[in-house]
Amino acid sequence: MSWVLFVILIIYVLTIGLLIYGFTRVKKYHKKNLKPQTSFTIIVPFRNEADNLPNLLESLSKLNYPAELFEVILVDDNSKEKFQVSSFKFQISVIDNIRVSNSPKKDAISTAMQHVKTNWVITTDADCTVAENWLLTFDNYIQENSVSMLAGAVTYNCEDSFLHYFQQLDLTSLQGATIGSFGIQKAFMCNGANFAYKKSLFEKLNGFDGNTEIASGDDVFLLQKSVKLYKNEVHYLKATEAIVSTKPTQDWKSLFYQRVRWAAKTGSYESIFGKVLGLIVFFGNLSFVLGFVFLIFGIWSWQLLVLFAFLKFTIDFVLLYITNQFLTKTRIKSLLLSSLFYPFFSSTVAVYSLFGSYEWKERRFKI
Numbered sequence: 001m002s003w004v005l006f007v008i009l010i011i012y013v014l015t016i017g018l019l020i021y022g023f024t025r026v027k028k029y030h031k032k033n034l035k036p037q038t039s040f041t042i043i044v045p046f047r048n049e050a051d052n053l054p055n056l057l058e059s060l061s062k063l064n065y066p067a068e069l070f071e072v073i074l075v076d077d078n079s080k081e082k083f084q085v086s087s088f089k090f091q092i093s094v095i096d097n098i099r100v101s102n103s104p105k106k107d108a109i110s111t112a113m114q115h116v117k118t119n120w121v122i123t124t125d126a127d128c129t130v131a132e133n134w135l136l137t138f139d140n141y142i143q144e145n146s147v148s149m150l151a152g153a154v155t156y157n158c159e160d161s162f163l164h165y166f167q168q169l170d171l172t173s174l175q176g177a178t179i180g181s182f183g184i185q186k187a188f189m190c191n192g193a194n195f196a197y198k199k200s201l202f203e204k205l206n207g208f209d210g211n212t213e214i215a216s217g218d219d220v221f222l223l224q225k226s227v228k229l230y231k232n233e234v235h236y237l238k239a240t241e242a243i244v245s246t247k248p249t250q251d252w253k254s255l256f257y258q259r260v261r262w263a264a265k266t267g268s269y270e271s272i273f274g275k276v277l278g279l280i281v282f283f284g285n286l287s288f289v290l291g292f293v294f295l296i297f298g299i300w301s302w303q304l305l306v307l308f309a310f311l312k313f314t315i316d317f318v319l320l321y322i323t324n325q326f327l328t329k330t331r332i333k334s335l336l337l338s339s340l341f342y343p344f345f346s347s348t349v350a351v352y353s354l355f356g357s358y359e360w361k362e363r364r365f366k367i
Contacts, residue, residue: 006308009308011280012287013311015280015284023322023323024322029238037069038143039070039118039119040122041073043122044056044074045104046126047361048081050083052247053126056126061088063132064132070118071090073093075108075111082094095112098111102213103217105192105216106218113207119199120199121196123219127246128245129244129246136241141235148226148234149196149198149226149230149233152191153175153194153242154171154243157245157247162334169332173316174189175327176319177277179236179238180319181274182236190219190220191219197222204229216265220274221265224269240326256345263278282350285342287308
């Protein structure tokens with residue numbers, strides 16, 4: 001059995017190494033201060049976000065971008081209290097979500113699309129904040145490249161707690177895998193909190209048709225449909241000034257359900273690479289858990305487990321380090337403890353996502 005785990009480890013190390021190579025292939029972009037030309041509609045689905053939306057809108061009000069070239073559509077998904085919009089220099093509207101599927105967020109974006117008059121849409125979340133040159137960086141890249149879809153980076157605003165540091169490490173690994181997959185021309189994942197595409201592309205793809213029964217995935221399924229048909233027009237915007245910041249969850253239960261929601265859609269991926277990568281990562285983490293169990297029952301010596309852990313965590317660290325340098329330019333906190341706990345957490349999430357259910361925005365969804 002030991003040799004099987006080490007074979008899995010070798011496959012895991014080679015795969016993460018491939019993603020590291022891909023990460024380095026995506027060149028960092030710096031805006032050129034071109035005159036803004038692109039018109040954007042910022043779509044923000046929300047539900048009971050009265051505490052977070054003011055922070056997002058304040059950051060949007062500070063954008064270094066002409067107010068006449070962007071507008072904001074807030075889509076209220078049956079919040080308990082109606083959100084009152086203040087006066088801003090840019091155009092902003094609040095509309096009610098029209099539910100037609102099992103996916104509130106996809107419905108919200110589809111609802112907003114009926115009101116979009118601009119060439120481009122860019123989605124973000126109510127608990128996010130954006131940098132002042134966010135739209136300007138997207139615009140400059142669009143002007144310089146033939147592109148119809150752009151994925152951007154997301155990071156956390158962390159407080160001093162293990163829960164937050166663990167989430168940062170988890171998100172960093174996902175962002176690293178995302179950028180790496182773009183670098184090897186196998187893009188399969190992105191984050192809807194920082195995701196832009198042409199309205200015409202959305203219409204060509206018939207929106208979210210084909211995956212509306214899955215509650216989440218407004219980002220990855222649209223990306224995978226685009227990559228399948230218009231691969232050369234789908235890019236990653238690896239730019240510091242285009243990074244969006246969001247808030248980590250505040251308790252372990254919410255984090256667990258969030259990760260279950262993310263993991264549950266993996267089986268429905270159109271991307272074969274995405275499915276295979278998901279399996280390799282799952283078995284890579286599970287193999288460490290089994291190695292720990294073998295140590296407890298005396299099947300493995302502690303030296304063997306240390307060797308196994310060293311090989312796995314070394315390759316993980318390289319991807320985490322280069323990604324974290326791009327996202328935050330700070331050191332990864334609670335790295336050792338988070339790395340030891342992560343395989344147990346990740347394996348539990350993956351197994352649960354096969355047959356469990358989860359809570360999201362005070363609703364329960366079946367998998």
